[in-house]
Amino acid sequence: MSMADSVVVLDFETTGLSPxxxxxxxxxxxxxxxxGEVVDHFQELMNPGFRISSFIESYTGITNxxxxxxxxxxxxxxxxxxxxxxxxxxxxxxxxxxxxxxxxLEAISRxxxxxxxxxxxxxxxxxxxxxxxxxxxxxxxxxxxxxxxxHRALYDAExxxxxxxxxxxTICEQYAMxxxxxxLVQKLNKTPKKSVHKLLSQSASEG
Numbered sequence: 001m002s003m004a005d006s007v008v009v010l011d012f013e014t015t016g017l018s019p020x021x022x023x024x025x026x027x028x029x030x031x032x033x034x035x036g037e038v039v040d041h042f043q044e045l046m047n048p049g050f051r052i053s054s055f056i057e058s059y060t061g062i063t064n065x066x067x068x069x070x071x072x073x074x075x076x077x078x079x080x081x082x083x084x085x086x087x088x089x090x091x092x093x094x095x096x097x098x099x100x101x102x103x104x105l106e107a108i109s110r111x112x113x114x115x116x117x118x119x120x121x122x123x124x125x126x127x128x129x130x131x132x133x134x135x136x137x138x139x140x141x142x143x144x145x146x147x148x149x150x151h152r153a154l155y156d157a158e159x160x161x162x163x164x165x166x167x168x169x170t171i172c173e174q175y176a177m178x179x180x181x182x183x184l185v186q187k188l189n190k191t192p193k194k195s196v197h198k199l200l201s202q203s204a205s206e207g
Contacts, residue, residue: 002088004168004180005036008114009090011156012100013060015052019103024048024073026062028080029153031161032087036168038161042083043154045070060151074108081110088182092135092160094118115182119164121189125196126167135159142166175204 010030016023026048032040045062047070057063070076089112091097098116105111123133130141139146139159144166148155168180177200184203191199 002115002182003035004117004182004185005165006034007088007090007164007182008032008084009119009157009161009164010084010097010101011091011153011160012097013062013151013153014100015048015050015056017096019100023100024050025077025100025104026052026056026067026070027060027153028076029155029157030080030083031154031157032083033161033165036165038158040083041154041158042080044076044079046073046076047071048073061149062152073104077104077108078110081105081108081112084112084114086113088114089116090119090160090164091116092118092156092163093120115186117182117185118189119160119167122167122185123163125188125191125193126170128193135163138163171200175200177204177207 008030010028012025013027014023014025025046027045028042030042031038045067047067049072051064052062052067094116095118120133123130123138127133127138127141131137135156136150142163144159144162146159148158150156171177171180188196188199
């Protein structure tokens, strides 16, 4: 059974909001967690084949000059698919990252066998008292030290991984669970907030 503390946590920076509108990935960052510990990381810029807007340059700090020397998306995504292997994946606001992951892998005829889940959806259920559930807000909420730059892929992935592990630890402490199956997080993310306690209590008693 795959566990929620052994995953690849990833983040994309992109030219816009939707691959269906022609937007492409310009950076991928990821960390591999095994039993809750970071054991590897992946970070590469990638050239989308066209100039990015001044807004995206300002938002991400990634410039056209930086991308000019980067490998094409296809090369980077082949390497990333190898990095992920068969592991499950996590992203903050995963629907966004999954759309780009699916589009970029489809373009090179690659796929993945692992499952995908969302730390944003999980945080809405575990940290219901947080002011909001943006990554930067959650980093403050759980008192993490933030010394990097948000909206760069590897840093966002690293921060997401830390928030993710604190969420898992919170569940384990509150419900006396030793480990959390990845499938339980997937179920949690589909559970109404008012039913979260019942779900986790039942899972703890069955474990």
